[in-house]
Amino acid sequence: MEALAPATTASKGHEYRPCPPTGCRSPCPALNTLANHDYMYVHSNTSLLFALTPIALLSSREGYDLSFFDLVNAIVHVYNLSYALAGFLTLVGFLTCGRLSFGKGMSLAGETHVKSTWLLYLLCPFLLVLDLYAAYGPRFVLDLCSLSCRGHTKISHDGSFVHPNCVSSTAPLPTLVGGLLDFASTTRNLDGRPRDGLGLIDIAHFHAHRLKNTPTALNNIHSEVALGECALTWEVLRGHQCYDGPSDHDHNACLKDYLDGVIPRTRLEQWFGEERLPDGWWDFQGVRPTTTVGLVKVKILANSIRSLARKTSCSSCSSAHASSYPNMASE
Numbered sequence: 001m002e003a004l005a006p007a008t009t010a011s012k013g014h015e016y017r018p019c020p021p022t023g024c025r026s027p028c029p030a031l032n033t034l035a036n037h038d039y040m041y042v043h044s045n046t047s048l049l050f051a052l053t054p055i056a057l058l059s060s061r062e063g064y065d066l067s068f069f070d071l072v073n074a075i076v077h078v079y080n081l082s083y084a085l086a087g088f089l090t091l092v093g094f095l096t097c098g099r100l101s102f103g104k105g106m107s108l109a110g111e112t113h114v115k116s117t118w119l120l121y122l123l124c125p126f127l128l129v130l131d132l133y134a135a136y137g138p139r140f141v142l143d144l145c146s147l148s149c150r151g152h153t154k155i156s157h158d159g160s161f162v163h164p165n166c167v168s169s170t171a172p173l174p175t176l177v178g179g180l181l182d183f184a185s186t187t188r189n190l191d192g193r194p195r196d197g198l199g200l201i202d203i204a205h206f207h208a209h210r211l212k213n214t215p216t217a218l219n220n221i222h223s224e225v226a227l228g229e230c231a232l233t234w235e236v237l238r239g240h241q242c243y244d245g246p247s248d249h250d251h252n253a254c255l256k257d258y259l260d261g262v263i264p265r266t267r268l269e270q271w272f273g274e275e276r277l278p279d280g281w282w283d284f285q286g287v288r289p290t291t292t293v294g295l296v297k298v299k300i301l302a303n304s305i306r307s308l309a310r311k312t313s314c315s316s317c318s319s320a321h322a323s324s325y326p327n328m329a330s331e
């Protein structure tokens, strides 16, 4: 039997379990983590039935048949992304890799416990039609593994943090995870003290290095996607450093924190390597972002990472890191 991670109050029912043998996963650590902690559900929410009746949710550690709104809700709940950003990311995923599913929806008859009320009797014929639709009608769903499909119209790209170039991948490559962690363990502050993690500039350096090793340059869309992933990594993993309540709010200190912050190595290992929520995720002022991560913020950050990565000359990148990180040099 698999060992379960100790459950904190907040994570009750959402213990970490890696992908079951019958399950499927994506190249995205964020989504795989949601599945490994059972934060995504499968039900037919395409009908009004969902709004009117207490439908039992089926858990999906398997990673198949995910519906749009379930995914958006899980992302917002766990990573504190804005609905706009979560909706945008999910929409892109569905449009590029989603599929129509027939007849797999849930029937009210077998699965739910509906309280008999006069309103329900009145709505009965209407609900029956919707129920049939939910059970047999078409639904737009996503299987996590379909996100690994490659091509110009897909999301998957070369130059990832922990996934190999040129092939479909649904699990992090241990050598690349090792390379990322090695890199993180040797970063230094300006005063020479070890950072033991990734600052914003280190993410840009690592990204530049990975791009340098791709067989062909990324197209514009994939470049934007990759930068977006760098920005999202920073936003969701850097941990909360700044209390944004009405008083005692020193914006300069917050900005300094923001720029000086570091994603610790262990956190990178847990999220990228094991695809689990890092320790302390749900703690008060823990790792989970306490301020909502929005679309504009991520776009601005992605642009900054692009500038930082451009400034990273290949020579400085290799002289500072590559010789000491054989894993970084190739896959």
Ligand code: HEM
Residues within 6 Å of the ligand: 026, 027, 028, 029, 030, 031, 075, 079, 081, 086, 089, 090, 091, 092, 093, 094, 147, 148, 155, 156, 157, 158, 159, 160, 161, 162, 163, 229, 230, 232, 233, 236
């Ligand atoms: C909280 C939201 C999300 C975060 C923080 C996030 C973060 C990331 C990161 C950091 C990577 C890069 C992994 C690597 O380079 O090895 C990645 C890859 C990917 N993500 Fe997400 N992601 C999020 C949501 C989504 C959504 C909603 C979708 C689509 C439904 C998605 C699809 C993908 C795909 C297809 C890749 C693979 C790209 C590649 O080839 O490297 N992600 N994601």
